[in-house]
Amino acid sequence: MLTVVSLQIRVALPHLVIEHALAQRVLGTEGVGLSPRLFRRLSDSRGTTLVEAALITPLLLLLTFAIVDFASLFYVYLALENGVSQGTRYGVTGNQMDDPMNPGSKLSRADSIKTAMRQATPTLTIDNAAFSFSHMPPGGGVWIGGTGGPSDIEKLTVNYTWNIITPLLWPFFGNRQIQFTVDSAMKNEGRFQ
Numbered sequence: 759m760l761t762v763v764s765l766q767i768r769v770a771l772p773h774l775v776i777e778h779a780l781a782q783r784v785l786g787t788e789g790v791g792l793s794p795r796l797f798r799r800l801s802d803s804r805g806t807t808l809v810e811a812a813l814i815t816p817l818l819l820l821l822t823f824a825i826v827d828f829a830s831l832f833y834v835y836l837a838l839e840n841g842v843s844q845g846t847r848y849g850v851t852g853n854q855m856d857d858p859m860n861p862g863s864k865l866s867r868a869d870s871i872k873t874a875m876r877q878a879t880p881t882l883t884i885d886n887a888a889f890s891f892s893h894m895p896p897g898g899g900v901w902i903g904g905t906g907g908p909s910d911i912e913k914l915t916v917n918y919t920w921n922i923i924t925p926l927l928w929p930f931f932g933n934r935q936i937q938f939t940v941d942s943a944m945k946n947e948g949r950f951q
Contacts, residue, residue: 823924831936834920837879838940845875846914846942849905867905871914882918890915893946909948915941 849871854864865873872889892913893906906912918938928934 820924820926824927827922827924827927830923831920834882834918835938835940837882838916838918838938841875841879841882841884842914842916842940842942844878845871846912846944848874849912849914850944850946852908852947871905875914875916884916884918888917890917906946908946910946911943912946913941913943915939 849867852867853870854867855870855873857863857865864870868889868891871891872884872886875889876884890903891905892901892903892915893910894901894913895906896909901913916939918940920936920938922928922931922934922936
């Protein structure tokens with residue numbers, strides 16, 4: 759009497775099927791083959807959940823942190839856009855804020871605009887060097903540095919650097935950073951207060 763015993767274990771993952779024939783023995787009349795204990799051990803499915811979790815958990819963590827990173831990028835971009843808009847809206851009035859360090863004195867116009875933007879983006883730390891101001895006189899065609907005067911078109915530009923958090927995304931972004939440049943231009947009021 760000749761009997762063929764074949765035991766295969768299949769692990770199915772998305773887009774991947776692993777097949778491995780653990781044992782294939784030809785049993786002859788002498789009774790040589792898998793012992794019942796070894797057969798039970800190979801056919802036992804305990805621990806498969808742990809193996810599946812070990813394979814899937816790193817991928818889920820990578821996906822989660824990548825989602826958090828991209829959500830942060832969108833938040834930073836929208837916060838900068840809103841802040842530049844608010845800073846420019848404040849700047850067109852020609853008003854100046856009180857200096858919190860020197861009560862009774864006023865901030866310069868550029869510092870007032872920077873403060874207005876920082877108040878609109880309280881979760882971001884924006885360095886003074888990130889701001890640049892330019893203006894275009896009425897009828898002009900070239901941007902000139904500075905905040906400008908009444909009836910000029912004022913332009914506020916902010917350059918901001920955001921660091922990527924997820925290490926596996928670093929190769930896709932040079933220097934592990936993203937450089938944002940946002941600007942807003944509005945016409946100054948004809949007469950400052």
